[in-house]
Amino acid sequence: MKAIIGLGMVLGLLMILPAIQYALAAGDEPGEYLDRRVEIWGLFYRLMIVAFTVGTVVSGMIVWLVLRFRESNPKANPTSYEESGTW
Amino acid sequence: MSGHSSWPEWVYIGVVVALLCYVGAEAWNIERIVEHVPADAEIIKVTGQQWLWTFEHEDGTKEIGELHLEKGKAYKFEITSKDVIHSFNIHDYVVLLDAVPGRVNTVWFSPTEAGEYDIQCREYCGLIHYNMRGTLIVEDKGA
Numbered sequence: 679m680k681a682i683i684g685l686g687m688v689l690g691l692l693m694i695l696p697a698i699q700y701a702l703a704a705g706d707e708p709g710e711y712l713d714r715r716v717e718i719w720g721l722f723y724r725l726m727i728v729a730f731t732v733g734t735v736v737s738g739m740i741v742w743l744v745l746r747f748r749e750s751n752p753k754a755n756p757t758s759y760e761e762s763g764t765w
Numbered sequence: 766m767s768g769h770s771s772w773p774e775w776v777y778i779g780v781v782v783a784l785l786c787y788v789g790a791e792a793w794n795i796e797r798i799v800e801h802v803p804a805d806a807e808i809i810k811v812t813g814q815q816w817l818w819t820f821e822h823e824d825g826t827k828e829i830g831e832l833h834l835e836k837g838k839a840y841k842f843e844i845t846s847k848d849v850i851h852s853f854n855i856h857d858y859v860v861l862l863d864a865v866p867g868r869v870n871t872v873w874f875s876p877t878e879a880g881e882y883d884i885q886c887r888e889y890c891g892l893i894h895y896n897m898r899g900t901l902i903v904e905d906k907g908a
Contacts, residue, residue: 679772686779690786697790709801711839714859714874721795728784735780 802873806839813844813851813864815890816897830899832884834876835906841873852888855901861887876903 747754759765809832810821820828834840844853846864854861855874862872884899 679775682772683775683779686776686783690779690783693783694786694790697787697794700794709803709806709839709873711803711875712798713877714799715857717795717799718859721791724791725788728788732781732784 800872802841802871803839803875806841806873808841808843809834811842811844811853811864812847813853813886813890813897814847815849816886816893818853818884818886818897818899831902832899833902833904836876836879836903837906839873839875841871844870844872849890850888851886851890851897854885854887855882856885857882858901863888876901879903879905 745751807823809823812819812821817830818832820832822828842853842860842862844862844864845868846866848866850866851864852861853864853872858874858876860872860874862870864870880903882901882903884901886894886897888894890897
């Protein structure tokens with residue numbers, strides 16, 4: 679478990695640090711010619727990929743939870759509360 | 766809930782935090798890059814007023830409702846307003862910035878294709894807001 683969390687943190691840092699470094703460096707360099715349309719729409723599409731990925735994962739998990747833990751699921755087991763009848 | 770394994774929750778939290786960091790860093794990065802003006806950019810003073818746009822070039826030339834620019838050259842707009850808040854927009858070049866009385870906002874871009882493009886106000890500014898338009902005319906070098 680700890681190894682997975684550690685690996686996740688390292689991978690996260692490896693992703694974030696270059697972006698921060700690149701962003702900070704941009705303030706010191708002379709401005710370069712660029713096409714705003716390409717940069718801004720590119721950013722938009724990348725963020726849309728993230729948004730739809732998160733949306734798919736979250737809604738997929740909700741659908742799975744609802745189906746898996748419905749009372750009529752053959753695999754459903756009563757909870758300890760349901761078994762004892764006390765709440 | 767003793768004995769309950771929590772690793773899926775940690776993975777879930779880790780993925781969400783990583784994605785949020787990515788979104789924030791990427792947006793910040795692009796914003797900084799896009800806002801960084803090239804040293805040789807020509808300054809155009811843009812003034813919004815009900816209900817027209819006025820442009821003043823570095824050499825003092827003024828244009829009303831029309832803006833002539835050269836393809837491939839960088840232009841920095843210094844945008845302000847004489848009366849109420851307007852918003853200067855060249856949709857085709859993703860230029861959009863508020864024109865605020867008493868304040869100068871700046872944005873830069875470099876037109877990449879010759880042609881005519883719409884300039885419009887994007888902040889409701891009164892009765893004729895819908896018609897507060899202009900034309901950006903991008904010309905080839907030396908034309």
